[in-house]
Amino acid sequence: MALCGVTSRRASEEIILKGRVMVNGETVDYMGCEVDPDYDTVEVDGIVIKPEAKKYYILLNKPKGYVTTVSDEFDRPTVMELVKDVHARIYPVGRLDYDTAGLLIMTNDGDFANVLTHPSHAVNKGYIAKLNNLPDNDALKRLREGVELDGRLTSPAKVEVLNPSKHGCEIKITIHEGRNRQVRRMFEAVGAEVTSLKRISVGNVTLGNLPEGKWRHLNDAERQRLMGRGKKNHSRSKTRYCPTVVGYYIKQFII
Ligand code: URA
Numbered sequence: 001m002a003l004c005g006v007t008s009r010r011a012s013e014e015i016i017l018k019g020r021v022m023v024n025g026e027t028v029d030y031m032g033c034e035v036d037p038d039y040d041t042v043e044v045d046g047i048v049i050k051p052e053a054k055k056y057y058i059l060l061n062k063p064k065g066y067v068t069t070v071s072d073e074f075d076r077p078t079v080m081e082l083v084k085d086v087h088a089r090i091y092p093v094g095r096l097d098y099d100t101a102g103l104l105i106m107t108n109d110g111d112f113a114n115v116l117t118h119p120s121h122a123v124n125k126g127y128i129a130k131l132n133n134l135p136d137n138d139a140l141k142r143l144r145e146g147v148e149l150d151g152r153l154t155s156p157a158k159v160e161v162l163n164p165s166k167h168g169c170e171i172k173i174t175i176h177e178g179r180n181r182q183v184r185r186m187f188e189a190v191g192a193e194v195t196s197l198k199r200i201s202v203g204n205v206t207l208g209n210l211p212e213g214k215w216r217h218l219n220d221a222e223r224q225r226l227m228g229r230g231k232k233n234h235s236r237s238k239t240r241y242c243p244t245v246v247g248y249y250i251k252q253f254i255i
Pocket of ligand 1: 096097100180182
């Protein structure tokens, strides 16, 4: 009952002893009755209770050649194959194209996903784009100030040229919108072709040296920093992320 957020363990014992708990329709007024949350129905005062699901916050280094969906109608590999060892129903937060690599966050926490993807929260996303030419100053200015895509200017972007050479360059570009193939189309709009694209950051969270195809858990500080981005429009988020929830993975427990 404590795992279901009903009340503390001690107070749960009192509730049980008062005969207010039923398991599969039978009153249980003694300690030590084992239940399986997948099969048994537990009621307190006639209300069905369920364990709160453990929340997962995963950072995956997505390789090229994977779609960012739970299933693909064309049978292409999906990012789900890379997180098979996470035993929870997580899903990707936002999208990276099939041919884009890098930082992808996955979670089973809908509020968290909403904070990261809602346009009003304007979470920055950083990318390294490899180009086979070197955009001139006018093109860089347009990227920074906004280019027209689908009849609408993109928001100002941070743009930094790295490693320029006669064969091309790498550009670090940071945007906070999430329009379809936005980075590639922004470069196309200024006459540059992206030969490879990798996302290296979301908010303050960076990919670091996590190998391609591998995942790790976000740590508490990273998770809270990402949530902090949305606080101004998400007054409830503060109470949602205190580390109180344990448990759906504990299959058998004692009420
Ligand atoms: N912009 C793109 O063009 N592709 C991505 O995958 C992400 C941002």
